[in-house]
Amino acid sequence: MSLFKARDWWSSTLGEEEEFDQGCLCVADVDNNGNGQDRIIVGSFMGFLRIFAPHPIQVAEGIQAENLLLEVQLRDPVLQVEVGKFVSGTELLHLAVLHPRRLCVYAVSGTLGNVEHGNQHQIKLMYEHNLQRTACNMTHGPFGGVKGRDFICIQSMDGMLMFFEQEGYAFGRFLPGFLLPGPLRYSARTDSFLTVSSCRQVESYKYQVLAVASDTDTRRETEQQKHGSGKRLVADWILNIGEQALDICIVSFNQAPTSVFILGERNFFCLKENGQIRFMKKLDYSPSCFLPYCSVSEGTINTLVGNHNNMLLVYQDVTLKWAAQLPYIPVAVKVGNFQDLKGVTVTLSETGYLQCSYFGTDPSLFQAPKVESREINYEELDVEMKELQKIIKESTKTQDIMPKSEKEDTLAIMAVVSTELDSVSQAIESEVGAEVVPSVTVKITVMSRLAVQKTILTVCVQRPLALTHDQFIFSALEPGISKSVSLSVFLKDNCPPAELEGSAVVSYSTPTEINPEGVPRVVQCKFLLPLKLVCFPVQPLKNANHKLTIDTNKPPVSLSSLFPDFADPSDEEQVNVLGFHLLAGGKVTLLASKTSQRYRIQSEQFDELWLVLKELLLRFEDHFRKQGSNDFACSFSGPIPLPEYFEVIDHHFELRLNDEKFQELLSERAIQFRAIERRLLTRFKDKTPAPLQNLDTLLDGTYRQVIALADAAEENQGRLLQDFTRLKSATHLVILLIGLWQKLSKDQIAILEATFLPLLQDTHELGWEESVDAAVSHLLKTCLSKSSKEQALTLTSQLSMPKDTAKLKKHLTLFCDRLAKGGRLSLSADSSLQQAIIMPGSCATIPESDQEERVAELDPLEMFTNQRQLARKTANAAS
Numbered sequence: 001m002s003l004f005k006a007r008d009w010w011s012s013t014l015g016e017e018e019e020f021d022q023g024c025l026c027v028a029d030v031d032n033n034g035n036g037q038d039r040i041i042v043g044s045f046m047g048f049l050r051i052f053a054p055h056p057i058q059v060a061e062g063i064q065a066e067n068l069l070l071e072v073q074l075r076d077p078v079l080q081v082e083v084g085k086f087v088s089g090t091e092l093l094h095l096a097v098l099h100p101r102r103l104c105v106y107a108v109s110g111t112l113g114n115v116e117h118g119n120q121h122q123i124k125l126m127y128e129h130n131l132q133r134t135a136c137n138m139t140h141g142p143f144g145g146v147k148g149r150d151f152i153c154i155q156s157m158d159g160m161l162m163f164f165e166q167e168g169y170a171f172g173r174f175l176p177g178f179l180l181p182g183p184l185r186y187s188a189r190t191d192s193f194l195t196v197s198s199c200r201q202v203e204s205y206k207y208q209v210l211a212v213a214s215d216t217d218t219r220r221e222t223e224q225q226k227h228g229s230g231k232r233l234v235a236d237w238i239l240n241i242g243e244q245a246l247d248i249c250i251v252s253f254n255q256a257p258t259s260v261f262i263l264g265e266r267n268f269f270c271l272k273e274n275g276q277i278r279f280m281k282k283l284d285y286s287p288s289c290f291l292p293y294c295s296v297s298e299g300t301i302n303t304l305v306g307n308h309n310n311m312l313l314v315y316q317d318v319t320l321k322w323a324a325q326l327p328y329i330p331v332a333v334k335v336g337n338f339q340d341l342k343g344v345t346v347t348l349s350e351t352g353y354l355q356c357s358y359f360g361t362d363p364s365l366f367q368a369p370k371v372e373s374r375e376i377n378y379e380e381l382d383v384e385m386k387e388l389q390k391i392i393k394e395s396t397k398t399q400d401i402m403p404k405s406e407k408e409d410t411l412a413i414m415a416v417v418s419t420e421l422d423s424v425s426q427a428i429e430s431e432v433g434a435e436v437v438p439s440v441t442v443k444i445t446v447m448s449r450l451a452v453q454k455t456i457l458t459v460c461v462q463r464p465l466a467l468t469h470d471q472f473i474f475s476a477l478e479p480g481i482s483k484s485v486s487l488s489v490f491l492k493d494n495c496p497p498a499e500l501e502g503s504a505v506v507s508y509s510t511p512t513e514i515n516p517e518g519v520p521r522v523v524q525c526k527f528l529l530p531l532k533l534v535c536f537p538v539q540p541l542k543n544a545n546h547k548l549t550i551d552t553n554k555p556p557v558s559l560s561s562l563f564p565d566f567a568d569p570s571d572e573e574q575v576n577v578l579g580f581h582l583l584a585g586g587k588v589t590l591l592a593s594k595t596s597q598r599y600r601i602q603s604e605q606f607d608e609l610w611l612v613l614k615e616l617l618l619r620f621e622d623h624f625r626k627q628g629s630n631d632f633a634c635s636f637s638g639p640i641p642l643p644e645y646f647e648v649i650d651h652h653f654e655l656r657l658n659d660e661k662f663q664e665l666l667s668e669r670a671i672q673f674r675a676i677e678r679r680l681l682t683r684f685k686d687k688t689p690a691p692l693q694n695l696d697t698l699l700d701g702t703y704r705q706v707i708a709l710a711d712a713a714e715e716n717q718g719r720l721l722q723d724f725t726r727l728k729s730a731t732h733l734v735i736l737l738i739g740l741w742q743k744l745s746k747d748q749i750a751i752l753e754a755t756f757l758p759l760l761q762d763t764h765e766l767g768w769e770e771s772v773d774a775a776v777s778h779l780l781k782t783c784l785s786k787s788s789k790e791q792a793l794t795l796t797s798q799l800s801m802p803k804d805t806a807k808l809k810k811h812l813t814l815f816c817d818r819l820a821k822g823g824r825l826s827l828s829a830d831s832s833l834q835q836a837i838i839m840p841g842s843c844a845t846i847p848e849s850d851q852e853e854r855v856a857e858l859d860p861l862e863m864f865t866n867q868r869q870l871a872r873k874t875a876n877a878a879s
Contacts, residue, residue, distance in 0.1 A: 006357035010054035014352035023080030027336035038336035043078025084150035141186035196245035237275035306330035415527035426488035439490035447482035461502040464493030498728035540579035540589040544602035606644040607729040636740035662713035
């Protein structure tokens with residue numbers, strides 16, 4: 001609790017769910033009681049008008065009903081309330097209430113009540129003005145030096161100043177260069193109006209200049225002004241403060257010069273009457289309201305500043321004198337006199353908490369009671385300590401973070417993919433060139449065991465796949481009641497996807513006694529999309545550029561039984577051969593041997609083999625699982641198609657280089673464009689402009705180059721996104737082939753995936769090539785190292801885009817060579833030492849020995865063929 005608080009003298013809460021702003025509060029002797037006591041007038045955006053006569057709070061009495069003098073509900077929202085001499089023929093104070101389309105002036109009067117009913121107050125409408133434009137704010141004062149009367153100036157939302165001389169409308173003027181309304185105040189000393197425009201400039205306009213300027217109240221006279229009739233409205237002075245203003249106040253005290261105070265978003269300024277800065281104060285917080293008032297020191301002015309940290313600060317010029325804590329964020333602050341108590345601070349919050357307070361440091365009178373002394377029983381303490389230690393020891397044995405009662409997920413999620421494609425495609429803005437882009441429906445069901453809050457379901461698929469809806473919000477889920485949503489998945493970008501998996505993630509909160517807001521939790525499930533979403537059956541190709549052969553340990557299986565959704569039952573030739581046509585790619589052919597247990601997959605594009613091969617292995621596992629066979633296995637005899645994989649890498653890297661070139665060219669052309677702009681502006685500002693000397697032609701040509709480069713860069717980025725998807729497909733295929741080739745376990749394949757697929761997408765700061773090169777080099781220096789010297793090498797901590805892919809390709813070739821020689825992937829610390837004992841060869845660093853250098857430079861196909869021939873010769877010699 002802060003000692004320096006704003007001490008509550010009187011407070012009240014206004015209405016329910018009402019909103020207030022800085023113009024909704026006014027403190028003045030609105031009922032002309034003559035005893036020097038002010039009233040608090042509050043208007044709300046809900047249309048309520050309230051007048052209070054605060055009395056000090058007594059502990060026994062609480063808030064008295066007589067503090068509220070008047071409460072009425074008006075037809076329209078109240079934007080601002082002001083008190084002044086607004087009625088002709090009298091100098092009594094009246095209340096002006098500004099609505100969006102009306103200005104009403106009321107007389108507030110009180111009558112003595114009978115018996116115990118107390119005094120009664122009422123308001124009487126003196127006159128009103130219907131506004132033709134939506135009002136924003138208003139100011140009042142003796143415009144033009146009139147005595148004994150106050151006129152009103154209203155600023156509309158479109159920048160028109162409407163002047164009302166009490167019961168009559170005088171004239172209207174549009175502010176030049178207007179965009180958004182700002183705060184408006186009238187200075188009686190200089191007879192001028194001050195505002196802060198949307199250009200972040202303080203502008204001052206003389207009343208006489210406004211009065212004699214061209215009238216822009218009608219469209220006809222607006223057209224006349226365009227042709228030069230009348231005088232143009234010109235500001236008396238302009239000061240650029242560089243930020244938007246929250247409020248303006250103009251003060252004139254006997255002991256200090258007349259000053260203009262402006263509260264900005266980061267500073268508050270004090271200006272002289274002619275617009276020169278007297279001083280400014282940089283704020284290290286976000287202000288909400290302020291009020292300058294008289295100071296006791298000669299030549300200084302005090303300022304109250306409220307901020308969004310619930311603080312009310314007192315400055316003497318630029319020096320902080322006091323800081324008081326408030327229970328809310330003030331949006332309006334005033335100073336008034338109540339019950340012979342002068343200088344009471346009145347603050348109003350956005351939600352309607354009204355408080356009259358004073359500054360003080362009243363200390364708390366609370367004293368802690370004395371603790372009863374008692375003798376300590378050490379035996380009981382020892383028994384209790386042993387029990388606690390036993391509980392702590394048992395709890396440390398279990399490794400579960402969550403309690404046993406909460407091991408099961410509170411919320412269950414299940415995703416079901418439709419077995420058939422949608423009869424009417426739900427594809428939206430697809431870039432695929434096909435006439436009809438298919439879509440498939442996914443139904444997701446969420447059920448909770450307990451009541452949960454803030455439930456958000458998010459569905460994700462990787463590009464180029466897309467969803468019709470990706471997020472669903474449930475406010476709350478009742479226990480035992482399930483909610484289901486349906487969405488469609490389709491191919492959006494014009495390239496084959498790398499994965500046909502999607503995930504559904506639900507984030508929710510479970511309320512507890514300690515935390516009623518709820519503990520955030522997440523549950524996830526994955527779903528597999530059908531292959532026919534991205535390809536359709538076609539006649540198989542006889543020949544293709546890229547071919548792969550997969551061996552199995554089970555008898556041959558008919559392809560028509562494995563792919564019933566792609567095979568034609570009437571075509572007997574399709575028993576051993578099938579054709580697939582990718583929706584955004586080429587054709588893939590799958591052949592099964594009639595005599596052996598081998599299957600061949602071939603295509604014109606290397607990366608397009610991945611989806612069909614993965615689907616084949618998944619359907620193999622499902623087929624033999626249904627037959628009760630659990631020992632099904634596939635193998636790949638090699639060689640690993642590294643040359644084809646390197647072509648995909650080179651193409652992706654070339655697009656990355658092009659992206660960098662486009663960025664550099666765009667930067668150069670932008671610098672050139674700005675330099676030409678500066679020269680043109682210098683010449684245009686000159687009073688006697690010199691010839692342009694074809695600068696305009698050069699500017700136009702540079703602009704066309706910038707647009708052309710931007711279009712080319714955008715096109716290259718789109719191609720780079722598609723090529724990265726193809727690179728991921730090729731990488732998945734290489735990982736699968738290495739796993740089948742070396743018969744790797746699931747943990748080792750997971751290490752491969754983390755090594756070769758570290759990124760979901762390329763960025764300017766980090767790309768695929770440098771990330772994979774660093775990961776492969778780390779494996780070569782740890783678990784695949786041949787000596788302790790290699791382990792001692794350290795990698796560079798900073799990754800940058802390489803000049804070419806030669807080093808990456810050499811490390812990938814060496815990586816496969818180490819695996820072929822018996823190396824095994826492991827993240828344990830001792831695995832590298834074991835590999836150093838098992839693996840033959842001399843000790844060398846990367847780059848490796850001369851022999852391995854020559855091996856790395858050979859064609860990978862030739863290299864692995866020579867290894868097999870060497871193995872056969874060794875076996876024949878042994879036999």
